Structure formats: structure tokens, C-alpha cells
Amino acid sequence: xxxxxxxxxxxxxxxxxxxxxxxxxxxxxxxxxxxxxxxxxxxxxxxxxxxxxxxxxxxxxxxxxxxxxxxxxxxxxxxxxxxxxxxxxxxxxxxxxxxxxxxxxxxxxxxxxxxxxxxxxxxxxxxxxxxxxxxxxxxxxxxxxxxxxxxxxxxxxxxxxxxxxxxxxxxxxxxxxxxxxxxxxxxxxxxxxxxxxxxxxxxxxxxxxxxxxxxxxxxxxxxxxxxxxxxxxxxxxxxxxxxxxxxxxxxxxxxxx
Amino acid sequence: xxxxxxxxxxxxxxxxxxxxxxxxxxxxxxxxxxxxxxxxxxxxxxxxxxxxxxxxxxxxxxxxxxxxxxxxxxxxxxxxxxxxxxxxxxxxxxxxxxxxxxxxxxxxxx
Numbered sequence: 064x065x066x067x068x069x070x071x072x073x074x075x076x077x078x079x080x081x082x083x084x085x086x087x088x089x090x091x092x093x094x095x096x097x098x099x100x101x102x103x104x105x106x107x108x109x110x111x112x113x114x115x116x117x118x119x120x121x122x123x124x125x126x127x128x129x130x131x132x133x134x135x136x137x138x139x140x141x142x143x144x145x146x147x148x149x150x151x152x153x154x155x156x157x158x159x160x161x162x163x164x165x166x167x168x169x170x171x172x173x174x175x176x177x178x179x180x181x182x183x184x185x186x187x188x189x190x191x192x193x194x195x196x197x198x199x200x201x202x203x204x205x206x207x208x209x210x211x212x213x214x215x216x217x218x219x220x221x222x223x224x225x226x227x228x229x230x231x232x233x234x235x236x237x238x239x240x241x242x243x244x245x246x247x248x249x250x251x252x253x254x255x256x257x258x259x260x261x262x263x264x265x266x267x268x269x270x271x272x273x274x275x276x277x278x279x280x281x282x283x284x285x286x287x288x289x290x291x292x293x294x295x296x297x298x299x300x301x302x303x304x305x306x307x308x309x310x311x312x313x314x315x316x317x318x319x320x
Numbered sequence: 321x322x323x324x325x326x327x328x329x330x331x332x333x334x335x336x337x338x339x340x341x342x343x344x345x346x347x348x349x350x351x352x353x354x355x356x357x358x359x360x361x362x363x364x365x366x367x368x369x370x371x372x373x374x375x376x377x378x379x380x381x382x383x384x385x386x387x388x389x390x391x392x393x394x395x396x397x398x399x400x401x402x403x404x405x406x407x408x409x410x411x412x413x414x415x416x417x418x419x420x421x422x423x424x425x426x427x428x429x430x
Contacts, residue, residue, distance in 0.1 A: 099430045101430045102429070102430055103430040104430065188430075189430035190428070190430050191428060191429055191430050192428050193395075193426065193428045196428060213430070214426075214427035214428055214429055214430060215427065215429055215430070216347070216427045216428075216429040217346070217347065218346065219345060219346060219347065219427060220427070221424075221427055238397065238404070239394065239395065239397065239426045240394045240408075241394075242394035242395070252347075252429070254429055259429075259430070285404065287422075287424055289346065291346065296343075296399075296422065297402065298399040298402055298403065298404050298422065299402050299403045299404065300404045301403075301404075301406070303406055
């Protein structure tokens with residue numbers, strides 16, 4: 064039950080008929096796992112905290128470096144050399160003391176990732192490597208947890224949402240098969256700072272839509288953004304029947320029938 | 321002359337064959353600067369044929385996005401019009417005359 068103070072704090076959500084008090088209560092009851100407290104994770108976490116998501120779990124093994132502060136806005140000058148998960152927790156609680164924030168200052172192994180995904184309402188991934196994205200995908204598939212994935216490099220960005228609760232939803236591996244090939248990352252290529260702000264905020268928006276049931280999340284759609292020319296492209300993505308990651312879950316669903 | 325400049329009925333009336341347009345991740349321009357700022361068109365046909373047509377304009381292009389068996393590298397993806405291509409091995413999907421082929425890469429930056 065939301066308090067009078069919370070009703071005031073979240074009134075601009077509650078005015079929205081798609082959210083209303085029930086949606087705000089759903090946000091308060093939700094637990095969101097955010098993998099990576101970097102450029103994408105920073106705005107995603109800040110908006111989810113401000114929006115009143117009741118329980119945030121932040122996983123990041125790294126410490127804050129000077130080169131992070133150009134875009135990782137949840138961290139401040141006085142966060143330098145601190146663990147990102149701890150720095151993020153401190154600033155999120157300063158933003159909204161109404162919520163709980165768990166800091167996990169480590170890369171989660173498969174078992175812990177599985178446990179955390181199972182406990183989460185939604186998982187957000189904004190890490191800087193491909194293997195952790197595939198690990199998040201596997202954990203979400205096996206626990207039936209929606210996954211909001213975004214990435215940004217240089218002047219380009221991508222975002223999509225995968226929801227294994229839906230039989231026809233593709234998974235991350237339907238889009239990018241798991242491999243040892245290196246994807247582009249910003250440590251080598253650079254990234255324009257507001258771009259991660261846009262996409263991290265977009266991830267938070269997807270989370271709010273998934274939790275409240277408002278609108279249509281990006282399930283089965285991949286959006287590409289070219290920041291240099293301000294162009295968005297939407298591509299439809301179907302479930303790949305031969306996807307090694309999610310095809311087995313189709314089979315197990317069928318076996319239960 | 322391209323299919324994007326004239327309505328399809330005019331192209332049909334004058335028996336002008338439209339050519340698919342190719343749009344690609346700007347990252348590829350680092351390696352193939354001759355393609356930047358160009359309207360890249362290819363003959364209608366299979367994805368494989370389209371990629372080899374790009375290779376004629378930018379030698380080395382197929383080596384960059386295809387592996388040694390001619391399949392799409394795993395960090396590369398293709399879309400035709402508004403749909404992502406599934407056949408990454410034989411690249412048999414057809415790029416229609418008035419279509420757009422998108423070439424993009426996996427990003428992992430966050």
C-alpha cells in the first residue's frame with residue numbers, strides 16, 4: 064500500500080491511466096536486476112530508482128575510473144576508485160531513500176546469475192562484453208525472466224526486449240549466435256556520452272512498461288539508432304527455430320503438454 | 321536512378337528496373353571509406369549475390385563480413401526491409417528490386 068508521501072512523490076506516474084496506483088504499486092513491488100553500472104546502467108538505474116522500483120540489484124565488478132565519468136552519470140568525482148556497484152548504490156539511495164538497493168560488486172557466475180534472475184521481475188543488461196550478455200540470456204531463458212538489452216558504441220546503438228514467458232519471443236541468441244568472436248565495445252572504439260544516456264533511459268522505460276503492462280515493449284523488434292544522423296530503424300526479429308539457446312526451451316515446453 | 325526516387329508504377333510503365341539499396345553500420349566505413357556518403361545499390365537477387373556486388377565496389381568487403389565458408393560472421397547481422405535474415409549460411413533470402421538490405425554488427429558496449 065502506497066503511503067501519502069509516495070502518492071505525492073509518484074503522482075506524475077499515477078496521473079497516467081496506463082500506470083495509475085496499481086501500476087505504481089507494481090513498480091514498488093518489483094525487483095530489477097541491472098547487470099553493469101556503466102554508461103547504460105547509470106541512467107537505467109537512476110530512472111528506475113526515481114520511478115519507484117522497490118528493489119534494485121546492481122552487479123558490476125569494476126571500480127570507477129576517470130575515463131568512466133564522461134558518461135557513467137550515476138558515479139561522481141568522489142566515486143573514483145570505488146566499486147561501481149557500491150558507488151551506484153550510494154547515489155541511488157540519495158536519489159530515492161524509499162527503495163532498496165543491493166550492490167553485488169562482482170561478475171555473477173552462472174549459478175548466482177540464475178538465482179538473481181529467478182528472483183527478479185526483469186533483468187537489464189548493459190555490460191561491455193558479449194559473453195556476459197549471453198550468460199544473462201541463458202539465465203533469463205531458464206528462469207522465464209524478461210530481458211531488456213541495449214548496447215551503444217561510437218554513434219550507434221541497439222535495443223531490444225526478450226520475454227521468454229511468451230512462446231513466440233526470440234531470445235538474444237536468436238539475434239546474435241553465441242561465439243568467441245569479438246563484438247565492438249566502447250573501450251576500444253569510444254562512445255558519445257548522451258547516446259548511452261538515451262539508451263539506458265530507454266531500457267528503464269522498457270522495464271516500466273513490462274512491469275505495469277503499459278503499451279507495447281520491444282519484444283520481437285530490434286531498434287537501431289544512428290546518432291550522427293538522428294535515424295532510427297526498426298527491424299522485426301522472429302524466434303529462430305534452430306537457435307541453440309532457446310530451442311531447447313521450446314522442446315521442454317512441448318514436453319509438458 | 322533508383323526505386324526510392326520514383327513510384328513503382330512509373331518504373332513499371334517505363335520498364336525501368338529498380339535496384340535494392342544497401343544501408344550499413346557506419347562502422348564499416350572505417351574499413352571501406354569508399355562507401356561512405358554513397359547510395360549503394362546492388363542488383364536484385366539473393367543476399368549472397370548482393371554482398372558480392374558490394375565486394376566489387378569495395379574489395380575485401382565479403383572477407384570482412386563472411387567467414388571462410390561463406391557464412392555470415394556471428395557478429396554481423398542482416399535485415400531485408402523490416403525483417404532480420406535467418407539464413408546466415410547459404411544467404412539465400414531474396415533482396416527484392418525495391419528492397420533495402422541492412423548490414424549491422426553486434427555491439428556490446430555499455
